[in-house]
Amino acid sequence: MIPAPPHLDFEAWKDQIRKMGGRFDPQVIDPKAFAGWVRPISVYGFVAAEVGSNTHVVERTHRDVRVNGADHYVVLFQLAGRSAMTHNEEAVRFGVGDVVLVDAGRPATFFAGNAGESWNTVALLLPRQALVSHLGFEPRGGLHRRNGTAVGRLLLDLIRNAGMEEVPPSRTECYVRLAVHDLVGALFAPSDPAPARHSDKLFMRVRGVIKDGFVDPGLDPSAVATRAGISLRYLQKLFTERGSTCSEFIYSFRLDYAAHLLQRQSTLGASQALREIAYASGFRDYSHFARRFRQRFGHAPGAHFAGESCHREGALNACG
Numbered sequence: 001m002i003p004a005p006p007h008l009d010f011e012a013w014k015d016q017i018r019k020m021g022g023r024f025d026p027q028v029i030d031p032k033a034f035a036g037w038v039r040p041i042s043v044y045g046f047v048a049a050e051v052g053s054n055t056h057v058v059e060r061t062h063r064d065v066r067v068n069g070a071d072h073y074v075v076l077f078q079l080a081g082r083s084a085m086t087h088n089e090e091a092v093r094f095g096v097g098d099v100v101l102v103d104a105g106r107p108a109t110f111f112a113g114n115a116g117e118s119w120n121t122v123a124l125l126l127p128r129q130a131l132v133s134h135l136g137f138e139p140r141g142g143l144h145r146r147n148g149t150a151v152g153r154l155l156l157d158l159i160r161n162a163g164m165e166e167v168p169p170s171r172t173e174c175y176v177r178l179a180v181h182d183l184v185g186a187l188f189a190p191s192d193p194a195p196a197r198h199s200d201k202l203f204m205r206v207r208g209v210i211k212d213g214f215v216d217p218g219l220d221p222s223a224v225a226t227r228a229g230i231s232l233r234y235l236q237k238l239f240t241e242r243g244s245t246c247s248e249f250i251y252s253f254r255l256d257y258a259a260h261l262l263q264r265q266s267t268l269g270a271s272q273a274l275r276e277i278a279y280a281s282g283f284r285d286y287s288h289f290a291r292r293f294r295q296r297f298g299h300a301p302g303a304h305f306a307g308e309s310c311h312r313e314g315a316l317n318a319c320g
Contacts (some may be wrong), residue, residue: 013053014017020049021125022070022104027057035118043124043162044176050303052080052120058110065107073126073139073242074102075184077156081119090142103141105243122159133252134181138242139188153283154181155183162166173310174263187191202230203238206246207309214253215282254282255296258289262301267279 007078008016010026013036017024020038077099084093094100102108102160105128112119132138145152158180173274200260209227213219224234226286239246258281278289278301293301 007035008042008139010036015056020047021072021074021123023060023068025059025061025064026055027059027281041122041159041162043159044173044180046177046180047120047125048123048162050079050120050122050157051301052111052118054118056112056217060104060108062107063201065105069147070104071128073128073131074104074139075124075126075155075187076100076102077122077124077159079120079122081117082110083119083121085109085142088140088142090144092142092144094144094146097147099145099149099156099187101141103139106141108141118312122156124142124155124159124180128242129248129252131181131184131240132244133207133249133256134178135185135189136207137189138203139184139199141191143188145182145187149187151183151186153307155180155187158203169272174260199238199241202228202234203242206230207237207249210246210250210253214250214257215236217279217282217284219250219251219282224250250282251292255293257281258283259297259300272277279299 008142010031013026013034014019014026017026018039034054036055037051039050043048054261073155078094078096080096082093082095084091085102085108086105087102092100097292102295106254156270158176204222209224211224213227216223222232225232228235235246239249258277261272261277261280265277276291279284283292290301
């Protein structure tokens with residue numbers, strides 16, 4: 001049985017929320033009457049937490065977005081109480097069992113169903129670039145699924161069980177992360193029959209060009225634009241709209257593939273020079289590869305030989 005998380009005072013609770021998910025401004029009628037808690041959960045390398053309080057408003061303003069720059073999605077599961085949200089020009093109400101998607105790159109305001117009433121949620125944070133790279137489309141924040149659907153309940157069970165288990169083997173963890181991305185995609189993929197936006201179709205075409213050619217060291221934004229049949233300027237616009245750049249997207253695929261090769265080598269007990277792996281992943285220069293790898297995963301490429309898990313942000317997006 002999981003022990004109840006300790007209650008925090010208002011400032012400590014606000015600090016925990018900001019450390020976990022970015023700059024959010026909660027409001028309470030009386031700070032002395034505040035009740036709140038945060039229970040962090042490790043979900044196969046993703047950041048998650050059970051969060052509850054009696055705050056009546058939690059807001060993320062345009063200024064918060066500019067100052068903080070958090071670039072992730074939040075999947076919120078309502079466990080207790082009722083809430084409402086305005087986000088991405090959507091206004092939704094949700095209750096126990098419902099699940100909503102929040103884009104931290106956009107302003108959002110959350111309201112408790114009744115002022116002073118406690119609410120309780122489970123929040124799962126997903127880095128934007130890794131999720132979009134895996135799904136091939138950019139989910140729209142503000143989407144709402146009543147009763148979570150069977151897929152939502154499966155994802156919630158996965159999060160809860162992860163908080164009760166020992167850290168799994170690294171090779172298991174990598175594939176579960178991919179499953180989490182797939183479940184989120186199944187929950188929040190566009191459900192209407194209307195054609196996708198022209199820019200979304202182009203972005204999927206560009207993603208396919210990069211996925212098929214990232215191991216080519218000569219693949220750069222100019223080459224991607226040429227292969228996709230669009231101008232370099234328009235290519236840059238597609239990525240700017242999604243909070244990224246084409247170069248970073250290419251490096252994301254290369255680094256994820258390198259992490260996969262290193263992890264597979266560790267699992268199989270094989271031996272391949274790190275430089276060969278760097279070149280096989282599309283890097284011309286090993287020192288550049290090593291620097292990028294450390295920036296992305298927080299450790300040197302050789303650490304994977306010791307059985308390091310690839311749970312850090314975005315690892316193994318290319319392993320499918």
